[in-house]
Amino acid sequence: MRVAVTGTPGTGKTTATDRLADAWDGAEELRVVHLNDVIREEGFHDGADPDRGSLYADLDALAGWLDERADADVELVDSHLAHHLDADRVVVVRCRPDELKRRLTDRGETPAKARENAEAEALDVVLAEAVERHGFDAVYEVDATDRSPDDVADAVAAVVRGEREPSAGTVDFAGYL
Numbered sequence: 001m002r003v004a005v006t007g008t009p010g011t012g013k014t015t016a017t018d019r020l021a022d023a024w025d026g027a028e029e030l031r032v033v034h035l036n037d038v039i040r041e042e043g044f045h046d047g048a049d050p051d052r053g054s055l056y057a058d059l060d061a062l063a064g065w066l067d068e069r070a071d072a073d074v075e076l077v078d079s080h081l082a083h084h085l086d087a088d089r090v091v092v093v094r095c096r097p098d099e100l101k102r103r104l105t106d107r108g109e110t111p112a113k114a115r116e117n118a119e120a121e122a123l124d125v126v127l128a129e130a131v132e133r134h135g136f137d138a139v140y141e142v143d144a145t146d147r148s149p150d151d152v153a154d155a156v157a158a159v160v161r162g163e164r165e166p167s168a169g170t171v172d173f174a175g176y177l
Contacts, residue, residue, distance in 0.1 A: 002066075002075045003160055004082035006130060007093035008121040010104045010114075012144040012152055016093060017078040019153035026161065028073035035062060035079030052113065059084050074160055083130035089138055090130045091159050092168070093152065096145040097122045097176040122176040131168050139168035 005013050017032045024030045035057075039045050044062050045055035063085050066077065083090050095103070097118035104114035120126070130139050142155040158164045 001073070001089070001160070002070070002077060002085075002087045003156075004085060004087035004090045004130075005076055005078045005093065005156060006080060006083040006090060007126055008095070008100060008117050009080050010100050010107070010109075010117060011093040011095040011121070012149060013078050013080070013093045015149045016142075016144070016152040016156055017076050019149050020076065020156050020160075023150075023153060024157070026074070026157075030074045030076065030160075031072035032076045032078060033066065033069075035077060035082055038062065038065065057081055076156070076160075080126065083126060083133060087134065087138070089140065089159055090134050091140045091142055091156050092127050092130050093156075094127075094141055094143045094145070094171045094173070095121060096143075097173050099145050118176065122173045124173075127168060127171075136168045137166050139166055140164055141167045141169075141171045143171050 005017050007013050014034060021030060021032045039055055039057050039062065042065060044058045044065065046058060048055050066085065077085065077087065100121050101114045101118040104117055105111060127141065140159045142152055144152045
């Protein structure tokens with residue numbers, strides 16, 4: 001089973017998937033794939049955006065790479081791009097835009113990039129893309145704003161284990177705008 005763990009940069013995806021991998025006690029083998037690392041390490045990109053410094057990911061190459069290595073019972077695919085790939089379930093990690101903006105500036109992002117990502121979060125950009133590709137029945141939202149990384153990891157684990165119902169559309173940050 002492939003579970004895409006996606007969301008706007010800074011929401012807590014990577015921390016949550018790492019915590020889940022460390023605490024996993026399921027009978028199934030669990031593997032975490034951090035797509036942003038794979039893009040850089042394997043060269044699955046077509047250069048960098050000169051304004052943002054981010055790489056233009058080659059999603060077809062990523063999809064092929066993932067399919068060739070699909071050997072774990074559960075594969076968590078972590079990236080703000082993960083929802084663009086095939087997955088059985090999609091977890092969209094969310095964060096209140098003002099908090100997201102703070103997190104991004106604290107980790108050194110420019111104010112413009114932090115503002116752009118906060119606005120994308122308020123507009124549900126990643127959620128809308130995930131629902132469009134995978135449908136409402138496969139998308140789960142997790143609001144990480146006031147939750148510890150371990151709590152977010154537990155919420156992702158509940159999705160993996162089938163203990164949560166799909167929940168696309170339950171988080172609303174439109175008031176930020």
